[in-house]
Amino acid sequence: MAKIGVLGSGEVGGSLAKGFLEAGHEVMRGSREPSKLSKWKEGAGPKASIGTFKEAAAFGESIVLAVKGAAAGAAIDDAGPQSFAGKTVMDTTNPIAEAPPQNGVLRFFTDLNESLMEKLQKKVPAAHFVKVFNIVGAAAMVHPKFPGGPPTMFICGNDKGAKAEVTKILDGFGWETWDMGTAEAARAIEPLSILWCIPGFIQSDWNHAFKLLKAK
Ligand SMILES: NC(=O)c1ccc[n+]([C@@H]2O[C@H](COP(=O)([O-])OP(=O)(O)OC[C@H]3O[C@@H](n4cnc5c(N)ncnc54)[C@H](OP(=O)(O)O)[C@@H]3O)[C@@H](O)[C@H]2O)c1
Numbered sequence: 001m002a003k004i005g006v007l008g009s010g011e012v013g014g015s016l017a018k019g020f021l022e023a024g025h026e027v028m029r030g031s032r033e034p035s036k037l038s039k040w041k042e043g044a045g046p047k048a049s050i051g052t053f054k055e056a057a058a059f060g061e062s063i064v065l066a067v068k069g070a071a072a073g074a075a076i077d078d079a080g081p082q083s084f085a086g087k088t089v090m091d092t093t094n095p096i097a098e099a100p101p102q103n104g105v106l107r108f109f110t111d112l113n114e115s116l117m118e119k120l121q122k123k124v125p126a127a128h129f130v131k132v133f134n135i136v137g138a139a140a141m142v143h144p145k146f147p148g149g150p151p152t153m154f155i156c157g158n159d160k161g162a163k164a165e166v167t168k169i170l171d172g173f174g175w176e177t178w179d180m181g182t183a184e185a186a187r188a189i190e191p192l193s194i195l196w197c198i199p200g201f202i203q204s205d206w207n208h209a210f211k212l213l214k215a216k
Contacts, residue, residue: 001024001025001026002025002026002061002062003025003026003027003028003059003060003061003062004017004020004025004026004027004028004060004061004062004063004064005027005028005030005056005057005058005059005060005062005063005064006020006027006028006029006030006056006060006063006064006066007029007030007053007056007057007063007064007065007066007067007075007079008029008030008031008064008065008066008067008092009029009030009031009033009036009037010066010067010068010138011138011139012066012092012133012138012141013029013064013066014040014138015138015139015141015142016064016066016090016092016133016141016142017029017040017044017048017064018044018142019141019142019143019173020064021044021045021047021048022142023172023173024047025047026047026048026049027044027047027048027049028048028049028050028051028055028056028059028060029041029048029049029050029051029056030050030051030052030053030054030055030056030057030079031050031052031053032052032053032078034050034051034052034055037050038050052078052079053075053078053079054078054079054080054083056079057079057080057083057084058080058083060083060087061087062087062088062089062090062165063083063084063087063088063089063090064089064090064092065089065090065091065092065093065120066092066093067093068093068096069093069094069095069096069109069116070095070096070097070098070109072091072093072116072120073119073120073123076120076123076124081123081124081127084124084126084127085124085126085127086126086127086128087127087128088128088130088159088161088162088165088166089120089124089127089128089129089130089162090130090132090133090166090169091116091117091120091129091130091131091132091134091186092132092133092134093116093117093120093134094106094108094116094134094190094193095108095109095110095115095116095190096108096109096193097109101197101201103202104197104198104199104200104201104202105194105198105201106193106194106197108190108191108194110190112187112191113187114187115131115183115184115186115187115189115190116186116190117129117131117156117157117183117186117190118183118184118186118187121157121158121183128157128158128159128161128162129157129158129162129183130155130156130157130159130162130163130166131154131155131156131157131183131185131186131189131190132153132155132166132170133153134189134190134192134193135153135154135189135192135193135196135209135210136151136153136196136209136210137196137200137206137207139206140207140209141173142173142174143173143174144173144174144175144209146208146209146211148211149176149211150174150175150176150211151175151176151209151210151211152175152176152177152178152209152210152211152212153170153175153176153177153178154178154180154185154188154189154192154210154212155167155170155177155178155179155180155189156179156180156181156182156183156184156185156186156189157182157183158182158183163179167179176211176212178212192210196208196209196210
């Protein structure tokens with residue numbers, strides 16, 4: 001059983017914190033204002049705690065980064081980059097720009113030749129970032145139920161050990177994992193969130209996930 005620091009008071013932090021607690025781990029959720037998570041803590045059991053970004057990052061043997069994409073760098077600065085060194089960082093973020101979607105198509109503040117995760121990996125070279133969970137809605141991140149069987153989670157990152165750890169977590173959460181390689185692959189994985197959101201914005205359908213079909 002591990003200690004997981006979850007940076008994020010939003011839906012993603014809530015869904016993944018619940019999943020990790022159900023799997024028997026200890027979880028500290030972090031926020032700039034931890035008091036906003038007091039109610040969550042009351043209902044989350046003895047293995048749940050709350051703190052600042054700094055406290056949650058220091059607590060975690062592994063870290064979930066579940067903050068607004070545009071604020072990810074600031075949140076890491078606030079948490080203290082030294083607390084990320086040598087740890088697996090599950091990066092759920094998407095680089096969504098402030099401008100509204102255009103006909104259901106989100107706008108990004110990155111371009112196709114450099115992803116947000118690569119920027120974060122460069123910012124904290126000693127951390128082991130793995131892109132994960134960014135291509136599905138928070139409600140389906142843990143034990144997704146779809147008639148076509150387990151959906152596919154695309155992951156990438158530079159550290160093989162961190163990706164093995166994340167693959168094991170995904171196995172437990174009911175996903176099929178497809179490792180797309182090094183951090184550069186986040187240039188392709190992050191924009192899948194744009195595709196995933198289109199049916200949501202144009203026809204209020206948020207209940208779907210990707211599945212990769214293979215010949216063998
Ligand atoms: N919602 C989904 O279904 C979904 C699905 C896939 C991926 N994602 C991605 O996952 C991430 C989390 O999404 P979310 O919907 O759970 O929450 P969110 O509303 O995107 O982010 C909330 C978190 O961002 C932090 N934050 C916002 N502005 C900040 C700033 N200026 N400085 C530092 N921290 C700041 C908040 O801190 P405080 O706690 O201090 O307020 C909070 O913890 C996002 O990058 C999103 O694109 C979301």
